[in-house]
Amino acid sequence: MLIVLLSVFVLAFLILFSGKFILPKYFKVFTVFPLLLFTYFSYYLINLQWEPELLLKYNWIPTLGINLDFKIDGLSVLFAMMITGIGSLIYFYSSNYLKKVAYLNRFYGYLTLFMGAMLGLVLSDNLITLFIFWELTSISSFFLIGFNNEEESSRKSAMTAFAITGLGGFLLLSGFLILGNLGGSYSITELLNSKELIQNHGIYILLITLIFGGAFTKSAQFPFHFWLPGAMAAPTPVSAYLHSATMVKAGIYVLARFTPLLSDGCYWNQTLMIVGGITMIYGAFHSVFRTDLKAILAYSTISALGIIVFLLGIGTEYAIYAAVTFIVVHALYKAALFLTAGIIDHGVHTRNITQISGLGKYMPLVGIAAVIAALSSAGVPLMFGFISKDLIYESTLNFAQWGIGLTALAVATNVFLVCSGFLAGIKPFIGKPSHEASAVHRPSFYLWFPVVVLSVLTLIFGMLPFFVDQGILKYAFDSISIVETNLYLKLWHGFNLVLGLSVLTIVLGTLLFFANQYFNSISNTLNKLNSISPENISQRLGESFRNFAFIYTRLLHNGYLRNYLIVIIVFITLLVGYRFFSTIPIQVITEDLSGFRIYELTVFIIILISIFYILFTTSRLTAIASLGIIGYGISLIFVFYGAPDLAMTQFAIDTLTVVLFVLVLFKLPSFLPFRNKKIIFRDAVISLSFGGLIMLIALQSLMYPASKEISRFYADNAYTLAKGKNVVNVILVDFRGFDTLIESIVLSIAALGVYGILKYRGINEKAD
Structure with a gap:
């Protein structure tokens, strides 16, 4: 497993640094790599029926409990197969969609790096290594979202996404460190044995709050959702990959993975229900008032993520099975619709649905595939989405406390999603053609084939659900719930309330779709409320921090070295002086001082x-x-x-x-x-204060016995542990190796900065 993951990162860097020597047409070959990975993980899927859980352990920093441990179970294999399976189609699609892009090697390098980071994340069984891969997904997605870096919107969207998910990463790391400390291990599998200890601890609420912070920011839960629509500035294949099977599902994976450990039936579950419920109705409502295809799909993605979080919060057998099923359902139809949006944009150079119609005449195969994906998103019978929607309604109806209210919320959400799915997948292909045949660029095989594959799978799994039911979905359910289930997917449940709710959802969603053209006034009202939206509030907070930073910089970092020294020395003098005079009894030294x-x-x-x-x-x-x-x-x-x-x-x-x-x-x-007496007096006071404090500290230290334990340890172990006779060198290189390494990195970064400045100056001088 370790070799497989390392090969992904090695390939990413090889493509990044040598890809410029590869002709664009040869990038199609790289599709084979994720396809091989998909085949590799398919073997583990088959193996799950004999070995439901497999742990692969590789030592890394065992003294700190940080190891490269990988867990192969139903949940990790489900995500790994989505990442590599849909990833194969994305690679195939991108080879033609981006063939005229100048830096295609960078795109494939970043995409491969991102795929490797996602695989490491979903397979890790160690909290620290999981976090490392988590941050790698944020970094690589930053490069992907900002790929068109010459456009200001791309740069801004990448920075926003990185800032929000970076904040979440800090919270997640804090939560993981607390969790590892409470459970006495960073191994996720071992932590499952400490469930009661962790949940009964006084810091439990803080712990789950920190983990929620990481998961909610990554999976675009309200009010952190606004970075996801902005990420539409990325190339369409990136949007399809990030929003269907990877980036936004990372937070979902973390919540699902830690549900067996942290689910308490109260704080954990109720928080997920509340946040997921708000997110799913908010995203679904906003999706029907957008006119850009990718914006519609982005807000419907927010809603879908909210649905999964909502179901994990309900936590019943039906709810968890519904969540697992909907993860696959959403990945299939959302990837298909995003890729369709790219084909439309590529064909008519616009994504505005008010300017697009009748494209089914020019690209019928794409139109049929998109309609199937839209019908699945709407939960129409014979589609895979129909089965997952039935499970959602079963979950809410069987919830004892607020069954009716939760069902009403789920129905309202799905009504809006029916409409948005039809807007994105059906509207562009029906009606009178909006463009002349000569103005439409018909898609090549590389563009329409991935859409058709995804739609066919949606149809097959909908009509024959046993293909995924008793295999991957059951295994994933077992990983989350830790108990086996007798539930199974079936196409027909008979005439019952759930079927009635499904029909009602489709009817209301279809009526909303036909009435969508009359929603301009509502859309204008929503635009007026943008000033109180989470995005605008966060922007104002960002401006406040920027203003504070400006004032702080003007006061303390104004470019004068003497001011920097004054601030540092005064701060140290006050801090150390306060500690010294408040805690240490001053003693007058009358003896034991040797003469000069x-x-x-x-x-x-x-x-x-x-x-x-x-x-x-x-x-x-x-x-x-x-x-x-x-x-x-x-x-x-x-x-x-x-x-x-x-x-x-x-x-x-x-x-x-x-x-x-x-x-x-x-x-x-x-x-x-220089004759400014005030400044001379100020500098003299600061110098005498600092020097006097150091003198007092030195004199008082003579009154206390010196501890030789640390120096004795270094002297005794320098040669035996580090094989070095020079104790100072051994301390710097071995015992304080990380400190020296970080110092070396700082110097290297500074050197690169100086080199960049000099090179930039040289280019400007040549230009002049």
Whole structure:
């Protein structure tokens, strides 16, 4: 498994850095890769009937409990097969849809990286590795959404999506760390044994709040939903992939994965029901008032995600089975409708449904496939969506407390979704043609084939549900509920209330579809309410933070080095001084102080004279030379007290500093006379305060016994554990290896920044 996942990331980077040498027509070959992955995970699907759960463990950082553990069960295989199966069609579709794009290698590199991140996320059995893949999905989706980076809308949408999901990632990491601490392990499988301990802990509510924050932001739950319609700036294949089987389903996966552990029948379930219920009706309502095909599909996606969260919140046997079924139903019809929207945009160069009609005459096969997908989204009999809608109504009707109210909410949501599905999948293909035949670019095989495959699967699974029922759906249900079920999908349940509700939904949704042209006034009213929408509120909050940052920067980061030093020194003096004087009893030292030896006193006097020269000289060279003398004096003190390695380091640094200062400052004019007594007095007070505090700390430290445990540990273990005789080097490279690594990364980033600035300047000079 580890080799398979690594191969995805290796391929992504190979495409990214060498893809520019590949002709666009050869990118079709990369479709084979996700198809092979789909075949690979199909083997695990077959294996689930003998081994319902398989754990693959690979050590990574075992001392911290962070390992590359992968869990193969019904839920992970379901998502893995959706990611790779629909991914294969997306690769195939993109090879023609984006064939004229200048940076096709970047697109395929980002797409492959995203696919690998999603696979790692759904397969991980370790909280930390799951989070790492979670963040990789945010980063790679940022590149995909902002792929058309020359357009401001793409850049803004990518930044918005990254900011919202990044905030959620921070919350999710916090929740995972708390969860791992409470359960004593980062293994998700092992945590299932600590269910009662975790749920009875006083911090349980905070824990689930943090996990909700991560899941809701990623899966576009209200009020974090607004990033998803903005992500429509991405190329259509990206939209189809992110909204059907991957990005937005990541939060759903996390909620489903942790339902067996955190579901308590109260806080967890009721929160999911409330948030999911609000999201599903909000998204469905807004979807019918949009005119852009991708916007319609985006808001209906928000609603569909809300439905899944809502069902997980209900938590009954019917509800979980309905949620699992609807995950597959939504992936099939939503991918088909998104790809259809891309074909329409590619064919007539517009996605505005008020300007499109009669395209079924020019692309009949696409029209038939789109109609099937739309009928499935509406829950029409013989479609896979019909079966999932029946399960949804069974779930709400059988909910003891608020069955009628929840059913009414589900019916209202589905009525709007029927209308939006018809708007996206049927309206563009019926009626009088809006374009002349010569103005329509008919789709190639690479464009219409994926749509047909998805629609055919929707029809097959609807008419013959046993293909997925007793296989993948049952296994996924078992993973979430931890108990087996006797439920099974069937096309006909007889004449009952559920069937009546399904018929009512279709009738009302169809009437709403035909009445949609009269909704202009409602649409205008909704536009007036944009000022109080979550998106606008978040934008105003963002502006407030930006204004605060501007004021903060003007005060503390105004570009003057002396001000930076003043702020740092004053802050340290106040903070350390408060702690020092409030907690440590001041003692007067009357003994145990050794006297100055003559050579120590001589060096000390030389240092004082050098400081005097720096303060009062009018020559830069004299100040630099004095600074060097101070450094050499400190080096001698290090030697006197048995620290030759520090002395050598200090000597080298001071020598280099003096040389650089002389080279840089030699040709500058002389010091300007400075006679501002207020500033001189301020600097003197700050300097004396800081120096006096350090002196007091040093003197008081002599009154307390020194602890040698840490230094003794390093001395005893430097050679045995790290095979190094130089203790300082071993500390830097091994015991504090991460610290040194991060410092190296910072220096590398700074070097890249300097290189970029110099290169940019060189380009501008050539242009001039």
